[in-house]
Each structure stands twice: as structure tokens, then as C-alpha cells.
Amino acid sequence: MVHGTGTRLSVRQEVSAVRWDGRDEQIVMSLTVDGNAPKAAWIMPVPHRATVTLGDRALFSDLERATAPVHKDRDHFWPRDGDWPFTRDHHTVGDGAAAPSAAAPPVGGFAPTPPLPQTLRGWG
Numbered sequence: 568m569v570h571g572t573g574t575r576l577s578v579r580q581e582v583s584a585v586r587w588d589g590r591d592e593q594i595v596m597s598l599t600v601d602g603n604a605p606k607a608a609w610i611m612p613v614p615h616r617a618t619v620t621l622g623d624r625a626l627f628s629d630l631e632r633a634t635a636p637v638h639k640d641r642d643h644f645w646p647r648d649g650d651w652p653f654t655r656d657h658h659t660v661g662d663g664a665a666a667p668s669a670a671a672p673p674v675g676g677f678a679p680t681p682p683l684p685q686t687l688r689g690w691g
Contacts, residue, residue: 568600569608576602582627595622 570576580599585592600607611617641650 569610570602570604571606574602574604576600576604576607584626584630595626597622597627 568576568578577600578598579601580597582597584595586595587593594611598609
């Protein structure tokens with residue numbers, strides 16, 4: 568974050584979610600910013616001109632709920648079929664994202680984005 572002389576600004580917390588489909592990368596960020604700067608610039612290197620929009624406020628709450636720990640009681644010590652990480656069909660053990668087929672995009676150039684909407688004030 569860049570701000571004017573005589574002002575202060577700090578990012579207290581940053582949370583990001585990244586989605587990469589092999590071609591496009593989508594980064595959703597939530598920043599908690601403190602300070603007294605009336606104007607500031609946020610700089611993030613990107614490979615090409617980026618599209619900047621407001622994200623869905625519920626995304627990080629939804630992710631937190633979806634990944635919350637689950638408490639389960641078992642009356643046996645050794646895992647059985649159907650116990651995590653084992654599955655009944657044995658086809659999903661170890662499944663996850665496919666191996667990368669292409670390198671991440673290079674960072675280069677400078678592409679200023681338009682000013683962020685005023686609705687960012689107090690958003691979060």
C-alpha cells in the first residue's frame with residue numbers, strides 16, 4: 568500500500584483465495600486496513616491488464632464453514648473402509664488438483680487499473 572507523506576496506513580490482515588484453471592487466475596482478497604490516509608494505492612504485480620471488481624463478501628465465511636474441523640467419535644483404533652482418508656469406492660484417495668500443465672504466468676509490464684470504487688470505503 569502506498570500513501571501520502573504525513574499519513575499512516577497499515578494492513579492488519581490479508582486473506583486470499585486463488586483459483587487457477589490453467590489459463591486464467593482469479594485472486595480474491597480481503598484486506599483489513601488501518602490508518603488515516605484519505606487516499607492510498609494498492610500495488611499488485613500482474614502479467615497483463617487486470618480486471619478489478621468487488622468480491623462476494625460471503626466467500627471467506629463460506630470457505631471457513633466448508634473447511635471447519637469435524638469431530639467424529641470412533642469405537643475402533645485402526646481405520647476401516649469408509650473412514651477418512653479411506654473411501655468406499657477407493658477412487659478418490661489422493662485425488663486432488665491435476666498436475667500442472669503449464670507454468671504460472673510471468674509477471675511483467677505495468678498496467679494501471681482504474682481507481683477502485685468508492686464503495687470499498689467501509690467494505691469488509
